[in-house]
Amino acid sequence: MTDYMTVQAAERILGDLVAIPTVNPVGRPWTGTQPVERAANDTIAGLFAPYAVSIERQAVSPMHENLAVTLPGRSKAGCLLFESHVDTVPADEWLDRAFLPRVEGDLLYGRGSCDDKASLTAMIMAALDLLERGLPAAAPIVLLAAGDEEYAQTGIKHFRAGNIDVAAGIFGEPTRLMPVVQHKGTARWDITVHGRSAHTSRPELGVNAILGAMDLIRDLGVYQEEIRSRYRNPLMTGPAITVSMIRGGRTRNAVPDECTISVDFRVTPGMHPLAARDALIDRVAGLGLELSHSDLQIMTPPLDTPVDHPFSLHVLEICRKIAGSQANLCGEPYGTDASWLSDRAPALVLGPGDISYAHAVDERVSLTEVVACAQIYREIMLTWAG
Template sequence: MSVITRERAEQILAELVAIPSVNPMDRPYTGTVPVERAVIEYLEALLTPYGVAMTRQAVSATHENLLVTLPGEASGPATLFEAHIDTVPAEDWPDRAFTPRVEGDRLYGRGACDDKASLTAMLLAVIDLLESGSRPPQPVLLLAAGDEEHGQSGIACFREAGIDIARGIFGEPTNLAPIVQHKGVLRWDITVHGKSAHSSRPELGLNAIDGAVAVIGALRAHQEALQRDYTSPLLTGPTLTVTMIHGGRIRNAVPDECTLSVDFRVPPGMALEAAHAAVVDQVSRLGWQVTHHPPQAAAPALNTPPDHPFAQQVLAICQRHAGSGIRLEGAPYGTDAAWIADRAPALVLGPGSIATAHAVDEHVDLNEVVTCARIYREILLANPLP
């Protein structure tokens, strides 16, 4: 009997949600082991009875991956399945975020959807293969990755290892629609410099907040120009969003500095460096003295051609299990998939909706987790197309 059942999905997902694996994000981390360690120990205990090879990848003092390897009928490049095991914090619902609760078909908790639902579906698919003795045509790698939510250092560490990959499925909440394209992101700070003065004599100073307002205006105008030039059936245009602003020192002085944090979402086909340079150029035309700080994050876009045989193969499998209305889609958010996309075709596919991810009362429909496990299983057993 198959292990891909609603009961088993509920059990594994609830157990995973009950193990906090919160990414400290920007804040200092005081733990003595990587934030993902307890989840990794759970996975090791779950899979040890099947005798599969498992390797912990030390990413940093804060983060860790677990790589599980299943042999295939043939050797050669592997099919990579990846789900991340860190979550965003849950400070806005600490009373119940790590106490999984089931209401009807839904399981609630931090990570229930993003990304422990995908991980659960992958585990069910893999355990089902192991228990039934079915061997996939190619070796399978299951990567439980750390630090997807902040630095994406887990997938970067995997990438460094240079393991040969034939194709990749990255589990994220896509409501079972395969994502072929998503944007890249560049985040950096811009400090506008002015000159302080007593606020009763502002004419003696140079107000850096006024400069920041001018920079925001230039960013908006640049975004509009970029959006006019960019069209895609799958994606919205580039966006430049100011996400944080810090300026001024005291209430009665003209501020000498104001710093803006910029989040630049860059569609496929637009090189990050050139896109960044164009923003720097636009800002420089304002005549204000500014400093562009080194990027805090720089992640590439995903750009798998919709007509790629792997994309079409996965689409057909998804339609068979989840309905003929399933289409290949694009997404505005970034994922780990982009980090291997220059080496192998990669798709993002998983249960749950991005709309509940990172939100209070994050949840997933357990039936969708089960359907996704069946889809993953079929992808694992499918022969690669030429």
């Protein structure tokens, strides 16, 4: 019998997955001939092939696919979803070593080692351990190796559209084994200030769109402070409005007739990104500027699982038992695929690794933490019946 709950198993499975590049082009030109996740999904499917499980590939787009492995449970209740993403961000700055996994002491280095193949490995280890020992899960388990988390989240959205009965979900991301119950959502779009051009020798004949944008940006700062005092959340910082790009003017000797800013609006649990955007649009309409708003480039709801939900408390108890008494239900400012389950079922984000190593050069994860996480996932699989 293979023992999957060991550092050696974690090193082998994670090392194999890191050695397979699954780089999401994140909006850049793409010339691939198969989904970026395909080769890693082949490896995962191979690990489950000896067992009586259903293995389903879900074609999301020519660029992305999901792999879903379903284990039967003792109850016929809704399933417990374990989701991690297979795609990674590019590794342009360290291509010489990013896909050559190396182990130093307890740490495994390589692109995706932390974000997100560590969580994926821990989920695979936990599921394989149950299968190897013939231990049935309490509820049916769907292990979803999702595509395209790093750009447009089309993998989880495709899964969601399938309307599978999900009773609760664990989303693996680097949280240092802390169960995250809530995080922010996002609305992102462009606002253009319109003016009137004129020769710069007679600026009084024009309307300067850049000066208008300055008024707009100043007002967004005031508005951020207002909503921060209105929407307080003990688990995270308040809502944030960031002007992340600006473009304006055509030539050096003309009053600019147009200036466009990009707005990244992070909303906290209890706010809806669409309603928050509408409220912002209403407010800035009162500034006396001529404005137009682009379509949304990104809209993700916040994760909003109650801290006193039985699923939250159950997972917390297991984390404390296995990872230590310092474990606590947390909130985070960033977003994850868990946003796309939050309105239907309780969802938590939980995984090994530190987010500060994600997307960074020499990304790494502790292998003993991967094993501890696999033990936590395994215990949840054995005990949560919905």
